[in-house]
Amino acid sequence: MLEYDNNATIPDTQASIETRNLTVNGAGISGLKLPMQIIDVDGQTHHTIVTTEAEVLVAADERGTHMSRLVETIDGLSPRLEITGLTAAHKKMLVRLGSSSGRLCLRFPWFIAKKAPVSGIESWLDIEVQYRVESARNSKRAKTIQVLRIPVTTLCPCSKSISKYGAHNQRSYVTVKLESEQPIPISPLVSIVESQASCAVYALLKRADEKFVTETAYENPKFAEDLVRDIYQAIENAYSPVSLGVSTENQESIHNHAAYAYIGRDPRGLALLS
Amino acid sequence: MLEYDNNATIPDTQASIETRNLTVNGAGISGLKLPMQIIDVDGQTHHTIVTTEAEVLVAADERGTHMSRLVETIDGLSPRLEITGLTAAHKKMLVRLGSSSGRLCLRFPWFIAKKAPVSGIESWLDIEVQYRVESARNSKRAKTIQVLRIPVTTLCPCSKSISKYGAHNQRSYVTVKLESEQPIPISPLVSIVESQASCAVYALLKRADEKFVTETAYENPKFAEDLVRDIYQAIENAYSPVSLGVSTENQESIHNHAAYAYIGRDPRGLALLS
């Protein structure tokens, strides 16, 4: 692909006349990776690796978009990106590409400093985060969608109640997808999710911590359905977002398949990061 | 997870009273794999491995669904499934689970017998196929969505026109997502997609075939935007489906990222199989 600007004696194939009369809803690039320092709305900062997608609408009378300008748009986000600046970056992309609508997606690992529950020793927990800024065709307003994917422990209430001892439990991935007037900081969202799970997960646990998380999970059994309801309510209460979806995928320890549940109209959106 | 029917002196935790007053849009299982013989609507048949998802809505006054009945539903589809029977299977699932709506997804590799263009030697081309039967809440009617992911060759028109010789080309994955009154057979859909690409791909090519595909691709350069428009028009003309989405993801040979384009309202749906 190439820059299709007027710099050239080289023929510009992309500028040729388009007669099929079909709008292309999105054309762009995906899988472009960059190192970036990301600053969350609450000031939390991490150097991370961002996998990007950028696309614009191609009108019915245009043959194609300018792929290299989308690469330049993404390059322009590094080395330091404030989440509060995403909407402006999206707008700049549309102007640069001369398109009426488009979408800018960033996806990256993010890290939460966790203190082990008894020993208090700190370690990092990696979660997956996505931001998606998109505008509808001919709409002035862009909306920003946040998606978080957070590992937790779930313990099965049924297994606990029917068994003499023990209960099956597993790592589960909770996905939260929300749109709000202003981006919500990542850290408190993760805390809400963890507080509703059977137990949070940690990278580093000493023996006293392991006892704690084992017993805590046993004391807080949750079905997949329980978990998404409790998280949904807690986020609703805390933030009243414009739209909200919550899913969990439980990697069942007793099966070779997952159990899942979601609240929201868009299950596929919730699975985005899986 | 377990069977929550009334067979037991074992307590049924799932049947407990639910007070959060939140509908769970879907609860179910994913990643369950089975061997199945699939019979397409045109009689084409393959033994394949099906990765399944099955979910139902959990009403606001119910605590959870019966995960093991969903496993039984899926088991009931094997060993031999006619695509024409999918709607009935979906209906049966809702009855069995006592739910007003739900979704049944099957995803599997499918094989097209291809003749090499000059030598005529046959080989298999593997594509990815998904069927999704879903009903909206309280709707009687289920709709069936088909998704196909098909590899083709694309050759860049710009690269060809500006270069003294050669042109960059690459493997591209075209995804077609459609809803229609009746499922459309897979084979002719694949043929339409291949006929619009720069060239089709094949597992087995002799030297005369390789000359043919190299030259054919060079004679049929297409941008990502061209390809989705041409495929969209061709499928529209042939089938007038209720809804249609088309995407391509070109694994650029000159970059370490992809270029893509799509027509349709649901880019994420198009990426489903990638």
Place this chain on the structure above:
Amino acid sequence: MLEYDNNATIPDTQASIETRNLTVNGAGISGLKLPMQIIDVDGQTHHTIVTTEAEVLVAADERGTHMSRLVETIDGLSPRLEITGLTAAHKKMLVRLGSSSGRLCLRFPWFIAKKAPVSGIESWLDIEVQYRVESARNSKRAKTIQVLRIPVTTLCPCSKSISKYGAHNQRSYVTVKLESEQPIPISPLVSIVESQASCAVYALLKRADEKFVTETAYENPKFAEDLVRDIYQAIENAYSPVSLGVSTENQESIHNHAAYAYIGRDPRGLALLS
């Protein structure tokens, strides 16, 4: 790539003189998928989807191999392949390609019919299987390596012993890699692995079954190190294979990382299917 046989007025680039004096240890194709009916050495049969790799050594004075003949070799394995015939297929490949050594790999999902432990209801458990037939340079003898990847439940002895109640448990993937005089049937190998785990996993469990697997896992706690030792001993005792490697990867329910252990000289080989 193409057929480099002598059929042509088309120039044969591959046959040109090679002067770099470097043997290429393997050249071939990977990721080619085919539907195949596989017959195990004990007669167990499944239709499955096989992902293949085929390669041969390219001698220091040859420029390249004949990729299309490798595709033909693989095509020749379908539609029905007996595991006992793998060595002969490998030999035929070397003759067809005119090479002194090479490797043929098949990887596919396989299915075990499992009866739930109390209700006795049957369901399929999917495992991953690989066969690799390879010969050392200038060796007459080809060896066949089998690799199985089997999901089981593990429950942590430490968590159990230190906690008032409960114990963390998780799905674990056991990988067994072995070379033997004759291929060993898959089914009894899977049984050995399952019998040493905290508990086997099943697709379909009724309530009474779920009680059983929960309690069984609690009664049989195993560290990753315990599990690989017990499986290693059990397979040694049953089959005395020429070489044996055993690993487990436990998808810890209390962490977002895995714990693993292996016995054998080749950890990477054990990770092959993960």
Place this chain on the structure above:
Amino acid sequence: MLEYDNNATIPDTQASIETRNLTVNGAGISGLKLPMQIIDVDGQTHHTIVTTEAEVLVAADERGTHMSRLVETIDGLSPRLEITGLTAAHKKMLVRLGSSSGRLCLRFPWFIAKKAPVSGIESWLDIEVQYRVESARNSKRAKTIQVLRIPVTTLCPCSKSISKYGAHNQRSYVTVKLESEQPIPISPLVSIVESQASCAVYALLKRADEKFVTETAYENPKFAEDLVRDIYQAIENAYSPVSLGVSTENQESIHNHAAYAYIGRDPRGLALLS
């Protein structure tokens, strides 16, 4: 898993007597992710996300290792790791864990600043890098293995020579695995690989650049076999490493499978990063 040290009234299950008399070659953790600043031996520095593995040998008379100490070992590498310090980190791990041998693996995306060949515009190219420090049982010396995975363009000599115009080309992933007395800096290794390919790949190419890379690839056709030979020779000449393996995986634009070639004794090691 937990810390098994003597801090506790909590029973230490791990310290129990081991009677199976089987050495566990490696026990540890995998998939633990951390943000880290990595300093290469030539001073090149990137903040990146490191996926880690750490394991130690468990002697025949020990029941298990101390998983939480391995997490601490890895935590101790952040926030700033010099590649020259890897051997010392490995040694420290063995001392901390009280084991005679072990392995420490780090895998991360790394970035090369590339200038487009004509316009000179800079962009990042992402490659994958792995370092593995390992010691054989009872050996004092640890060896460091470097693995790089680098995308390039390859263009098929056969397709070019038999066709009237054009030639199929594709993105290929070259993997270089080497052991040397001292780690070799990443940047010049990447340059060697790129200089032997049909052409290098870039994130950002303007029209004049696209013309350049298209023509350059056409002028430098290479089979998979050619590419691994040329890279092998070039690295041998430049560095004479203790051991060297080179592979390429060409994502054929005319097939739905890959063509590959490798030089070295360990094909699986070469595929490590794919």
